[in-house]
Amino acid sequence: MTSQRQERERYKPHEIEPKWQQRWVQDELYRVRDDDPRPKWYELTMYPYPSGDLHIGHWYAMSPADAHARFRRMQGYNVLHPMGFDAFGLPAENAAIRRGIHPFTWTMSNIENMRGQLKSIGASYDWERELICCLPEYYKWTQWLFLQLFKNGLAYKRMAQVNWCPSCQTVLANEQVVEGACERCDTPVIRRDLEQWFFRITQYADELLDFSKLDWPEKILTMQRNWIGRSEGADVSFDISECGLPEQEIRTFTTRVDTLFGVTYMALSPEHPLAEALTTPDRKAEVQAYQEQARHSSEIERQSTEREKTGVFLGAYATNRINGERVPIYVSDYVLMSYGTGAVMGVPAHDTRDFAFATMKGLPIRVVVAAPDWDGNALDEAYTGEGIMVNSDFADGLPNRQGATAIVDRIAEQGHGRRTVTYRIRDWLISRQRYWGTPIPVVYCDTDGIVAVPEEDLPVLLPEDAEFKPTGESPLKRHEGFVNTTCPQCGGPALRETDTMDTFVDSSWYFLRYTNPHFDQAAFDPELVRQWCPVDQYTGGAEHAVMHLLYARFFTKALRDVGVLQFDEPFVRLYNQGTILGEDNEKMSKSRGNVVNPDDYVGTLGADAVRIFLMFLGPWDRGGSWSSTGIQGMSRWLNRVWDLCTRDASSQGKGTEDGTREVVRQTHKTVKRVIEDVDGFHFNTALAAMMEFTNFLAKAWDRGEADAGSWAKAVESLVLLLAPLAPYVSEELWERTGHAYSVHQQALPTWDEEQTRDEEVTLVLQVNGKVRDKIIVPANLSEEDARILVEQSANVHRHIEGKEIRKVVYVPGRLLNVVVG
RNA sequence: GCCGGAGUGGCGGAAUGGUAGACGCGGCGGACUCAAAAUCCGUUGGGGGAUAACCUCGUGUCAGUUCGACUCUGACCUCCGGCACCA
Numbered sequence: 087m088t089s090q091r092q093e094r095e096r097y098k099p100h101e102i103e104p105k106w107q108q109r110w111v112q113d114e115l116y117r118v119r120d121d122d123p124r125p126k127w128y129e130l131t132m133y134p135y136p137s138g139d140l141h142i143g144h145w146y147a148m149s150p151a152d153a154h155a156r157f158r159r160m161q162g163y164n165v166l167h168p169m170g171f172d173a174f175g176l177p178a179e180n181a182a183i184r185r186g187i188h189p190f191t192w193t194m195s196n197i198e199n200m201r202g203q204l205k206s207i208g209a210s211y212d213w214e215r216e217l218i219c220c221l222p223e224y225y226k227w228t229q230w231l232f233l234q235l236f237k238n239g240l241a242y243k244r245m246a247q248v249n250w251c252p253s254c255q256t257v258l259a260n261e262q263v264v265e266g267a268c269e270r271c272d273t274p275v276i277r278r279d280l281e282q283w284f285f286r287i288t289q290y291a292d293e294l295l296d297f298s299k300l301d302w303p304e305k306i307l308t309m310q311r312n313w314i315g316r317s318e319g320a321d322v323s324f325d326i327s328e329c330g331l332p333e334q335e336i337r338t339f340t341t342r343v344d345t346l347f348g349v350t351y352m353a354l355s356p357e358h359p360l361a362e363a364l365t366t367p368d369r370k371a372e373v374q375a376y377q378e379q380a381r382h383s384s385e386i387e388r389q390s391t392e393r394e395k396t397g398v399f400l401g402a403y404a405t406n407r408i409n410g411e412r413v414p415i416y417v418s419d420y421v422l423m424s425y426g427t428g429a430v431m432g433v434p435a436h437d438t439r440d441f442a443f444a445t446m447k448g449l450p451i452r453v454v455v456a457a458p459d460w461d462g463n464a465l466d467e468a469y470t471g472e473g474i475m476v477n478s479d480f481a482d483g484l485p486n487r488q489g490a491t492a493i494v495d496r497i498a499e500q501g502h503g504r505r506t507v508t509y510r511i512r513d514w515l516i517s518r519q520r521y522w523g524t525p526i527p528v529v530y531c532d533t534d535g536i537v538a539v540p541e542e543d544l545p546v547l548l549p550e551d552a553e554f555k556p557t558g559e560s561p562l563k564r565h566e567g568f569v570n571t572t573c574p575q576c577g578g579p580a581l582r583e584t585d586t587m588d589t590f591v592d593s594s595w596y597f598l599r600y601t602n603p604h605f606d607q608a609a610f611d612p613e614l615v616r617q618w619c620p621v622d623q624y625t626g627g628a629e630h631a632v633m634h635l636l637y638a639r640f641f642t643k644a645l646r647d648v649g650v651l652q653f654d655e656p657f658v659r660l661y662n663q664g665t666i667l668g669e670d671n672e673k674m675s676k677s678r679g680n681v682v683n684p685d686d687y688v689g690t691l692g693a694d695a696v697r698i699f700l701m702f703l704g705p706w707d708r709g710g711s712w713s714s715t716g717i718q719g720m721s722r723w724l725n726r727v728w729d730l731c732t733r734d735a736s737s738q739g740k741g742t743e744d745g746t747r748e749v750v751r752q753t754h755k756t757v758k759r760v761i762e763d764v765d766g767f768h769f770n771t772a773l774a775a776m777m778e779f780t781n782f783l784a785k786a787w788d789r790g791e792a793d794a795g796s797w798a799k800a801v802e803s804l805v806l807l808l809a810p811l812a813p814y815v816s817e818e819l820w821e822r823t824g825h826a827y828s829v830h831q832q833a834l835p836t837w838d839e840e841q842t843r844d845e846e847v848t849l850v851l852q853v854n855g856k857v858r859d860k861i862i863v864p865a866n867l868s869e870e871d872a873r874i875l876v877e878q879s880a881n882v883h884r885h886i887e888g889k890e891i892r893k894v895v896y897v898p899g900r901l902l903n904v905v906v907g
Numbered sequence: 908g909c910c911g912g913a914g915u916g917g918c919g920g921a922a923u924g925g926u927a928g929a930c931g932c933g934g935c936g937g938a939c940u941c942a943a944a945a946u947c948c949g950u951u952g953g954g955g956g957a958u959a960a961c962c963u964c965g966u967g968u969c970a971g972u973u974c975g976a977c978u979c980u981g982a983c984c985u986c987c988g989g990c991a992c993c994a
Contacts, residue, residue, distance in 0.1 A: 265991095305911055305989080312910075312990055319994085340994060353994095395992080418992095425993045432994095438908095439992050510993055631989080702931070704920060708913085716919070719931055725946085771921070774930035781930090850926050855975040857926060881961085895974050900925050905974045 097728035099692025102818045107205060115828055116210045118166050120601075120614060127163035128618050129155040130597055130657075132626030132634070133170045133217070137177065138196040140203035142674070142682045142700075142712065146666040149697040150706050150769055151625045152209040156810035157764050159210070160834045166618055167210055168600040170217030171197050174225075174589045176254055176270065179522040182554035189522040190550070193220055203685065208693050208813045210830070217603040219592040220522070224599065226545035227609035228592055229527040231641075233538050234648045236528070240286045241516075243536065247357065247423070248515060250278040255558040256519045257282060259588060260512055261313075261633045277381070283526055283585065284513040287640045291316065291509045293654075294639055302660040303707075309631040315510025317341050320494045322431060322503040324352060324404035324413075331363050336404055336415075339426035339508050342436060344490035346497075347478040348454035349406050350444060351432040352415045353397060355423040356380035364415055366401030373398050373417060380419045395420055395443040406431075407502050408493065409479065418443060426508050434468065441468035454478050455486045514637065516588045521552055521561040523586030531573035531580040540574050546582070560584055593634055594641035597621050597656055609650075616652065624657035627665075635660070661767055664709025666700070671711045682712045691721040694812035698724070701769035701811060723777060724815055730783050731805060731819045735797040738790060745791020752782050753800045754841040760807045761834060769811065776807060798823075803835040850901035851876055853885040869896045876902055 110116060131151040134144055148169075155167035171193075178189035197218060204211070218224060235241040249258045253273035257280060262269040287294075291314050297307050319341035327334045336352065354361050356377045365373045376398040397418030405412050413432075420439055421430050434444030434451040444451055451465060455473040475481045475489040484492060497503035517526070525546040527539035539546055549568045552561035562568055562584040573580035599605075601614035620642075638656045645651040667673060668680030675681065687696050699717040703710040741749075756779040763772035783800060786792045792800070801823060809816035809829045820829035844865050849872065851859040859881040863872070873894065876882055882904065889906035896902045 308911060309989060315990095315993065317993075338994080342994080393992085420992045420994090422993070427994095430994045437994070439994075442992090508993080628988085702919090708920095710919065713919075713932065716932055722946085723931085770919095771930080774921075777930055848926075852925085852975075855925095855973095860926070884961095893974060895925090897925060901975090903925085903974055 094729075094732050097725050097815065099694060099724075099814065100689065103206070103208070103688075103693055103814045106814050106817050107208070110828075110830075113828075115830060116212050117214060118168075118212045119164065120617065122164035124162055124164040126166065126618055127155075127158045127623070128166045128597075128621045129158060129623040130166075130168065130600070130621045130625070132624075132630065133172050133593070133596065134200070135175060135177070136171045136173055136193055136196040136200055138199060140200050140207075140684065142684050143666055144204075145207060145684050145696060146700050146709075147626065147663055148204075148209060149207055150663065150701050150767070152207065152211075153697070153701065153769065153810045154623070154625075154764065154767065156210050156813065156830065157834070159830070160806070160810060160832060162833060165210075166215075166600065167212075168215045168217070168603075169204060169209070169211040169213075170215075170596065170600070170603070171200070171219070172589065172593055172596075173197065173218050173220035174523045174586075174592055176256075176520065176522070179520055179554065182522075183556050186554070188550070189554075190220070193522075206685070206688050206693050208697065210813070215600055215603050217596060217599055219524075219589075219596060222545045222547060223604060223606070225524040225592070227599070228524045228587065228595070229539070229544050229546060230541060230609055231595060231645070232524075232587065232591070233527060233541060233544075234650070235285060235644055236538055238644075238648050240289070240644050240648075241283060242286065243281060243283050245279060245281050246284075246515070247277050248280050248282055249275045250280075251275055254520075257515060257517060259515045259590070259633075261514075261636070280517075282515050282517040283587075284515055285591075285640070285644075287514045287637075288509060288511055290640050290643050291511055293643055294511075294636065299655050299658070300660070301658060303628075303662055306628060306631045306635065306660060306662065310636055313511060313632040313636065316507060317509075318505070318507050319343065320490075320497075320503050321427070321506045322346060322497060323407075324431070325407055326360075326364065326402070326404050326415075328405070329364055329402050331360070333360060333363075335502075336360060336429050337427045338429045338431045339506065340431055342433065342490070343494050343497075343503075344475065344481070344486040345433040345436045345454050346406070346408050346431070346493050347481070348433040348435050348452050349411075349413055349431045350434060350450045350452060351413050351447075352404050353418045353421045353430050353432055353443065354400075354415065355421040355428040356417050356419055357423040358417070358421075358428045361400065361417050364400045364402040369399065369401040373400060376417060383419070395439070395446050397443060397447070399447075407500070408497065414449075416443075416447070424512065425510065435465055436468055436470055438468045438470065441465075452477060455489075514588075514640070516591055517585040518588055519560045519563075519584075520586055521548065521554070523589060524592060525562070526583045526585050526587055528583045529571055529573060529580040530583070531576060531578060533578055534573055534575045537573055537575050537580070543574065560586075562586070590634055590637050591641075594637045595645070597624075597638070598651075612650070619651075620653050620655055621657045623659045623661065625661045625663060628662040661707065663706050666709055667711045669712050669714060674712075687717060691717060692724075692814065694815045695721040695724055698773060698812050702773045704770055706767050706769060723780070724812065726780055726784070727776075727804065727808065728815065728819065730780055730787070731801045732822055733787065735792075735794040735801075738787070738792060738794055738797060741793035741796070742791050745786060745789065746793045746796045749783070749786055749792045749796040749800055751841060751844070752779060753796070753803050754837040757803055757807065757835045757837040758839075758842055761837070764810065772807075773811070776804065779804060805829060806832055806835050844899075847899045849875075849899075851879055851882050852901055852903040853882060854905055855903060856885075858882050858885055865899055867898065869898075872896055872902050876904065 131148055155165050159165045173193050178193045181187055181192045182189045232241060249263045251258055251268040251273055253271045254268060263275050267274050295314055295316060319339055320343040321337055321339055323335040323337045325335055397416040400415045402415045403412040404415050432440045434440045435453045436455055454477045456476045457469050457471060457473050473486055475484045475486055481489040481492045494505055527546045529537050531537050549565050552565050554561055569582050571580050571582050598610040598615055601618045602611040605611050642656040643654060670680050672678055672680060684696055695717055699720040756775055759775040760772045805816050805819045816829050846862050847865045849861050849863045850857055859879040861875060886904055886906045891904060892907045893905040
């Protein structure tokens with residue numbers, strides 16, 4: 087055997103991998119046919135940003151996804167598993183400013199490099215369908231889609247207080263502000279008033295909360311639910327007619343209308359439009375100073391819950407119409423202009439924030455919902471639970487939920503309020519004051535105002551000769567040739583919009599474009615979209631929960647309403663892979679020096695080893711740590727697989743009858759386990775099953791138990807099962823075992839349930855639930871026979887001797903438990 | 908604070924009511940080698956016992972359900988992720 091092994095060729099990944107890579111390209115093995123009659127399966131992985139280097143995180147996202155797509159192909163589906171590049175975005179422009187390279191050049195050369203690295207993964211991408219969203223052939227249609235939203239009132243421009251990142255020199259969407267700082271660069275965000283373009287995502291808030299058609303991780307649904315933040319409550323208006331202003335009332339939103347009799351003050355956001363007018367002359371200076379201070383404090387400072395409540399009395403009063411009481415009006419920065427109406431009714435007894443504020447200002451705290459154990463004394467803290475209404479006139483004595491109904495009915499009757507729903511989500515701000523993005527296709531004309539660029543004039547091209555300087559101003563703004571244009575309506579002089587779109591607009595529809603990425607008649611070919619979409623299985627990181635994944639859902643629904651799509655949801659199933667960490671269990675980063683370069687391992691151990699190691703290190707959705715010794719183990723195993731599969735089985739002779747039967751049984755068992763595991767993304771246990779199988783085969787060979795036929799079948803099954811996970815070595819072994827090219831066009835092996843059953847099993851003998859003996863018995867052993875056998879076990883005997891047998895539990899094929907007392 | 912998820916050998920993990928620790932890494936012992944690397948074989952949760960038989964402890968903690976609990980129930984602790992002055 088040893089001598090034979092030396093004669094055979096060894097596993098040389100660095101030789102076979104480039105060979106098959108070329109062959110597959112040459113044969114167009116992964117070309118996806120639209121006219122294939124098999125059922126379709128669209129399996130999509132989130133496309134990467136072309137940063138220039140394919141790192142191990144990309145491999146972790148892509149190789150298991152590719153394995154699953156290949157697996158579906160071997161299951162008989164016509165699989166679309168495309169790849170492309172999220173090619174617009176800030177890093178390219180920053181490189182242009184710092185190093186003088188044009189963003190286009192920088193991006194395309196990065197793509198060039200990454201495409202090569204991607205090919206080494208051995209993924210089954212059809213490169214004919216590659217999509218690059220910074221090319222005019224793509225962004226022309228991003229602009230076209232923008233125009234459809236614009237024409238349908240789903241895209242609009244308005245002045246708004248927006249998040250501005252001073253480092254990125256652009257506004258950000260709410261979704262891109264994390265704890266008051268820029269999601270990209272961590273710079274604290276400041277607020278600015280700017281005229282900006284928005285998409286009306288709020289119009290879809292309720293529909294976006296309907297997840298009934300989705301098979302998505304609960305975690306993502308929860309995050310989207312929280313982000314949309316639907317709360318049911320009531321609008322209540324307070325009378326300010328005594329102040330002599332045009333406005334007669336202040337509207338507030340509350341989820342606790344039952345506490346309306348407990349209002350002892352009102353608080354407005356510092357940015358509230360009525361704040362200034364309501365301020366009495368003697369308070370002007372103080373109020374203005376407070377507003378000024380609020381404007382300059384950062385989001386982080388303002389949003390800190392630990393901070394003490396502050397605020398200033400305006401000098402004015404509002405009347406609570408339910409009881410005719412006059413309450414003082416304050417401004418306070420704990421009230422956010424962006425939520426509800428920007429004004430709150432202060433109920434210190436039943437809201438922790440209001441309690442803190444009232445305590446600070448010495449305002450009355452009136453209990454209107456009595457806790458079951460309330461003794462009538464002053465509260466130490468706000469009571470936010472359920473209770474019986476008190477101090478509330480007609481509502482007294484009611485449980486507070488019923489009290490809420492009574493009160494809202496009364497104010498609705500009197501026209502001072504009504505039931506309403508408020509959302510946390512705001513419209514999606516898509517303007518970016520940067521060059522490297524899709525230009526927003528509108529012009530501004532003195533006569534006609536905002537005018538959409540006619541569809542036949544698309545694309546609005548990015549000027550190639552823009553200048554990139556660190557001034558913080560968009561190069562488009564300074565580019566006269568770009569800015570100055572004529573109005574499509576009146577022909578007079580007009581100015582182009584110089585803002586570009588958030589790159590999340592590009593990725594909100596890219597999955598549609600893959601069906602025919604070079605189609606020049608429309609954004610997508612409706613026929614092919616009908617055929618391929620929606621995406622059956624989407625995979626990617628959970629960090630996109632309330633950005634990309636929410637935007638793409640919105641876009642799909644909006645395009646449906648515009649009339650160009652027929653479905654409601656872009657991604658039917660979603661799987662989030664975890665994060666790959668460095669060898670030190672820390673997030674990989676250059677500063678930590680724990681970054682793993684996949685190319686190093688591809689060059690030595692091969693792409694297959696990298697792929698299967700990433701799949702083996704644990705459940706895919708949990709992530710895991712890189713291990714340089716762990717991957718050696720995978721490589722060792724591939725060598726063993728190679729060795730087993732290249733043996734000459736005819737030298738084995740006839741084997742033994744029992745041995746052969748066992749080889750057949752283990753083959754069927756393994757086929758079943760691996761197929762079920764890979765189907766459910768459990769790559770780690772699928773590989774473990776194959777390893778157990780190879781361990782078994784090696785032993786069976788050494789004992790001379792297998793006959794040539796069962797051995798060949800075992801090897802064939804193993805190679806087929808391995809093919810989706812380790813495509814190169816499987817292809818090579820498929821050829822070397824005398825099969826016709828290509829393993830990747832084969833069907834998965836099948837198993838026969840009957841053949842997976844063991845004839846003999848280990849029966850565990852327990853006394854009072856403790857294992858006392860193990861015996862080998864026929865699988866179909868009857869309970870009577872089992873009871874006889876247990877009598878013969880000396881060990882069991884010792885533990886039941888002299889004791890009364892109370893009960894015997896027999897689980898066929900598993901155990902027999904004798905309960906004694 | 909609220910909402911998720913997770914706690915199992917030296918490490919990654921397996922087992923979702925029935926033999927805890929599959930599989931892999933690492934360790935130890937051995938074969939091959941002048942030697943090393945690579946490879947192969949054996950062994951590997953802790954304690955007791957003689958390296959045996961066997962006993963005992965052991966899946967974050969404490970209770971409970973059950974013949975039997977990593978698995979189910981309740982309370983708590985820790986870690987990770989998300990959200991957070993949202994009225």
